[in-house]
Amino acid sequence: AQSVTQPDIHITVSEGASLELRCNYSYGATPYLFWYVQSPGQGLQLLLKYFSGDTLVQGIKGFEAEFKRSQSSFNLRKPSVHWSDAAEYFCAVGLMEYGNKLVFGAGTILRVKS
Amino acid sequence: GAGVSQSPSNKVTEKGKDVELRCDPISGHTALYWYRQSLGQGLEFLIYFQGNSAPDKSGLPSDRFSAERTGGSVSTLTIQRTQQEDSAVYLCASSLESASGPPRQYFGPGTRLTVL
Secondary structure (H helix, E strand, C coil): CCCCECCCCCCCCECCEEECCCCCCCCCCCEEEEEECCCCCCCCCEEECCCCCCCCCCCCCCCCEEHHHHCCCEEEECCCCCCCCCCCEEEEEHHHHHHHHEEECCCCCEEECC | CCCCCCCEEEEECCCCCCCEEEEECCCCCCCCEEEEEECCCCCEEEEEEEECCCCCCCCCCCCCEEEEEEECCEEEEECCCCCCCCCEEEEEEEEECCCCCCCCCCECCCCCEECC
16 A cells, blocks of 8 residues: 655754754655645645655755655755744645645644754 | 634544644645554555545545535544544645545645543
């Protein structure tokens, strides 16, 4: 069955430090991968997506993610975190053969300390 | 332009009552999805509508849950005889149809349901 694992429930980083949020997926076909962010009281916002091609994808707000097929991973990175990045981050797999529904990971809550 | 809207934003109900949650997708979006976000379960898919096709109901947790989409636009998620475990945030998303990869889904702010 398709699944997405985000092994870190909480992560705390200092403002200005680099960030990496981990995501591993289990899926038999070519994955379509997404990262979403959910700020308190806000809806889910798409940060970036990977369909094919260049395995390093750039997103909004200075985020990037790298698809590594050999590791079944799609980790999210940011070189310098801002206090406004504090939010919950969700990795997801899009299943085209199932009507494009998304299977989400459990989420990682990012805290930024000043 | 207007995004996906959901109403009510909060709903408190008593166990055993029925509730209806509404979703207004972005105008022109042919696909509509319902997800549920609950503590300990994360975000889970409930149901998907695409155009005039039969909906994909594979994620509905029980027969107390149903959804309809009228006129290819507004959708209503109905939960009958609510239980405490139904307490969650119910998210709606809509998208255009895409021929090249999964389309971007735009999410609404959600309805927080609390069953007492």
